[in-house]
Amino acid sequence: MATRQVVVIGGGIAGLAAGVRLVQLGIKPIVVEKRPFLGGRAYSFIDSETGIEIDNGQHVFVGACDQFLQYIKDIGAWDQVRLEERLALPVLKNGRLSWLRARKLPGLLANLSALLGYRHVGIRGKLWILWGLLSIRLTRLGPGSPHDNFLFEDWLRDHGQNDETIRNFWNLIILPSLNDDISVVSAYTGIMLFKIALLGSVGNPAMGVPLVGLSTLAGENTRNFIERHGGEIRTGVDVASLKIDDARISGVFAASGEFIEAEAVVSAVPATSLTPLLPLLPGGTSESSGPDDFFTPAETIKTAPIVAVHIWYDRPVLRQKYMAVLDSPLQWVFNDTDLKSRDDGGGQHIVISLSGAWEWKDRSKQELHQIFTTEMARIFPDTQTATITKFTVVKMLEATFRAVPGTQEARLSQRTPLPGLYLAGDWTDTGWPSTMESAVRSGNLAAEYVAADIGTGNRNPSEGIS
Numbered sequence: 001m002a003t004r005q006v007v008v009i010g011g012g013i014a015g016l017a018a019g020v021r022l023v024q025l026g027i028k029p030i031v032v033e034k035r036p037f038l039g040g041r042a043y044s045f046i047d048s049e050t051g052i053e054i055d056n057g058q059h060v061f062v063g064a065c066d067q068f069l070q071y072i073k074d075i076g077a078w079d080q081v082r083l084e085e086r087l088a089l090p091v092l093k094n095g096r097l098s099w100l101r102a103r104k105l106p107g108l109l110a111n112l113s114a115l116l117g118y119r120h121v122g123i124r125g126k127l128w129i130l131w132g133l134l135s136i137r138l139t140r141l142g143p144g145s146p147h148d149n150f151l152f153e154d155w156l157r158d159h160g161q162n163d164e165t166i167r168n169f170w171n172l173i174i175l176p177s178l179n180d181d182i183s184v185v186s187a188y189t190g191i192m193l194f195k196i197a198l199l200g201s202v203g204n205p206a207m208g209v210p211l212v213g214l215s216t217l218a219g220e221n222t223r224n225f226i227e228r229h230g231g232e233i234r235t236g237v238d239v240a241s242l243k244i245d246d247a248r249i250s251g252v253f254a255a256s257g258e259f260i261e262a263e264a265v266v267s268a269v270p271a272t273s274l275t276p277l278l279p280l281l282p283g284g285t286s287e288s289s290g291p292d293d294f295f296t297p298a299e300t301i302k303t304a305p306i307v308a309v310h311i312w313y314d315r316p317v318l319r320q321k322y323m324a325v326l327d328s329p330l331q332w333v334f335n336d337t338d339l340k341s342r343d344d345g346g347g348q349h350i351v352i353s354l355s356g357a358w359e360w361k362d363r364s365k366q367e368l369h370q371i372f373t374t375e376m377a378r379i380f381p382d383t384q385t386a387t388i389t390k391f392t393v394v395k396m397l398e399a400t401f402r403a404v405p406g407t408q409e410a411r412l413s414q415r416t417p418l419p420g421l422y423l424a425g426d427w428t429d430t431g432w433p434s435t436m437e438s439a440v441r442s443g444n445l446a447a448e449y450v451a452a453d454i455g456t457g458n459r460n461p462s463e464g465i466s
Contacts (some may be wrong), residue, residue, distance in 0.1 A: 004454055007262040007291065008034065008253050009239045009277070012434050013038020014424040015268030016222040017071050019231060024074070029231040031250070031275045032259060034238035038219030042436060043401055045215070049390060050312075052342070053213030056394045057308035058334045058353045063203035063439035064196045075221040082339075083208035087111060089181040091172065093120050093326040094380065102202060110202040115343030120168040120326065127158040129169055135159045136194050145188055146417075148408040152190030153182045164237040172324055176332055179304045179355045180432050181398040189403035189433055207322075209339050242267075242421065244279040249420030263454050266446045268424035271298040271401065271410070279416075294417050297410040301427055302400035309372050310336075312390035317382040330375055331355060346454075347389060350376070355393075365393050400434035401427040414446040415453075422446040431454060 004027045006306045008015045011033025019029035045272040061068055063083060071079055087102040088109075098120050104111040112133070115126045141147060147155070156170060170190075171182040177193055178185050197205045210217045223233045242265060251261040256456060275295055323333045336342075336349040352361050352372055360368065369391050376383045396429055401407070411429040416424055424446040425439065432438035 001131075003259070004028065004263050004456070006264045006266060006450055006454075007031065007260055008266045008268055009252065010040065010268035010424075011035070011038040011219070011233065011235065012268060012425075013042055013218050014040070014163045014224075014426060014437065014439040015266070016270060017440040018424045018447045019226050019233070019443075020071060020074055020222060021444045021447035021452065023226055023229045023231055025447060026387045026456040027447075027451060030262070031226065031231070031233045032237040032239060032254070032260070033233070033235045036231070036235050037215055038223065038235065040439075041215045041396060042218060047392075053216065054310065055214045055308075055336075055351075057209070057306055057396060057399075058332070058336070058351045059210065059214060059436065060067075061208045061436055063206040063208065064195065064200060064210075065435070065440075068435075068437040068440045069208075071440045072217075075218075076224045077221040080212045080221070081208055084206040086202050087114050088203040089114075089207070089324060090320050090322075091118075091120060091324045091326060092328075093168070095379075096120075099215075100165055101462075102205070105202075107202065108199060109224045111198045111200075111205060116298075118169075120450060121165055124189060125162070125165045125169075128162070129165050132156060132159050132161055132165075132170075133194065136191050137199050139191050141188060141192055141195075143338060147191060147406070148186050148188035149405050150187050151183065151405060152185050152187045155190070156182075157225075166357060168211050168326060172326065176324075176353070176355045177435075178403050179306060180360030180404070181356050186405040187409060188405075192431070193433060209321075210246055211340055219439055225457050229388075236352050239277065242277055242279045243328045245260070245418065249279075249418060255384055262420075263343055264420045264422060264450045266422045266424050266443075266450065268443065268446075270303075270398065270425065272300040272303075272398075274298050294412065296410055298427070300410045301407065302404065304355075304402045305357045305398055306360040306396045306399035307354040307360045307368075308396075309352040309354065310390075310392045310394070310396045311350045311352070311373065311376065311388060312344070312347055312459045313350065313383060314347045314389050315382075315385040315386050317376070317380050317386050318348065318350060324341040325379060328369065328375060328379060329354070329359075330379060333376075352376075361395055368393050414442060415449040419453075422449055 006029050008018050008029050008031040018338040019031045042059050044053045046094040047054050100114040100118050102110045104153045126301045174182045207249055239252045239255050240255045242249050243251045249265050323339050324332050332353045334351040336351050337344045413429050424442040426434045428442045430441040
């Protein structure tokens with residue numbers, strides 16, 4: 001039986017994961033979300049024409065996302081995702097298909113072997129890539145690392161990389177993973193990403209995808225889990241501010257005027273939405289002001305857009321489940337019909353995922369229709385005889401935080417100097433870039449700090465709960 005009450009602000013994956021971990025620690029969470037649906041930036045909606053649940057954009061994860069995968073298991077949704085055994089990525093360039101495919105070899109050799117049959121980089125380029133990966137493996141990262149002060153592209157060029165290897169290998173992974181071009185991301189984040197993705201176990205870079213809509217996968221499954229164990233999830237509740245009593249957070253005020261009492265509050269909102277919630281301290285000053293300020297660095301975090309282009313054809317046009325496309329605005333193309341094992345009446349639903357979508361975020365639907373249907377016809381000949389039955393665009397203008405140099409200093413700890421207030425969100429200090437894994441890690445850390453500070457119920461945190 002839960003013996004403590006904690007409010008979690010935000011029903012995205014970070015807030016939902018915090019709620020699940022609080023339940024496992026014997027604490028009653030009340031998760032409040034201002035929108036009528038759960039999932040945050042990873043949500044789905046019912047298309048009014050087809051009645052199909054459509055994701056706002058294509059979300060993927062990899063085998064290294066151990067805490068996200070455990071979270072999916074905890075909420076009883078393991079049968080609603082699919083995870084490959086090893087790296088197997090088809091890459092198309094100028095009409096030529098090649099694969100980054102890991103061989104069945106032990107440990108690290110399996111992932112490095114993916115370069116052997118990859119034809120979009122020459123032999124000399126592959127040797128330089130291996131040298132770059134070895135340099136990454138030997139590079140130490142830690143708090144205050146100087147690698148957060150300069151660009152990953154500069155670091156790569158200092159370690160033998162050229163336009164061919166950067167364009168056809170390094171940025172192929174950086175752009176979709178960090179939602180920004182390699183020319184703007186920090187060396188710290190780029191090095192960390194490759195340490196995890198390619199220099200770990202054979203299963204680390206294996207791609208996984210949801211088999212159901214995102215709001216069903218993370219939202220409704222988590223709602224069922226939390227409510228089944230005595231917690232609450234309330235949608236349509238907009239938190240206006242936090243309340244402080246005796247220099248400690250004691251609850252939240254909703255915009256409606258309702259006060260929800262709590263022994264602790266976990267703020268799982270975006271970085272830019274954090275400081276407006278903070279209460280005024282005695283004397284009229286905000287906790288977020290002053291020379292020793294803790295919260296204000298979060299305001300410096302910038303975001304990057306993702307644009308998802310959805311096209312429905314009356315017949316299959318893509319044979320693979322997904323494909324990366326080089327030297328094309330398409331970037332990544334997903335066969336949503338196949339990925340979700342859905343019967344689309346003989347047709348096929350294609351999702352084009354555009355990361356770092358600065359060029360596309362302000363384009364009209366008509367412009368995007370012209371550009372991307374034409375490009376699909378150029379790249380995939382089967383589309384030339386297919387009929388487009390539906391076309392839509394979803395723009396996420398603040399999809400992820402930007403991993404530019406200096407960002408590490410702005411990623412705050414989940415435990416704050418304001419008693420009773422904790423933070424969650426993929427932008428907080430998790431050691432991961434802006435991913436669903438980072439969101440889950442932040443929620444877990446926040447919940448564990450809460451439990452350490454206010455005490456838990458009768459459960460052993462290591463036991464878990466089903």
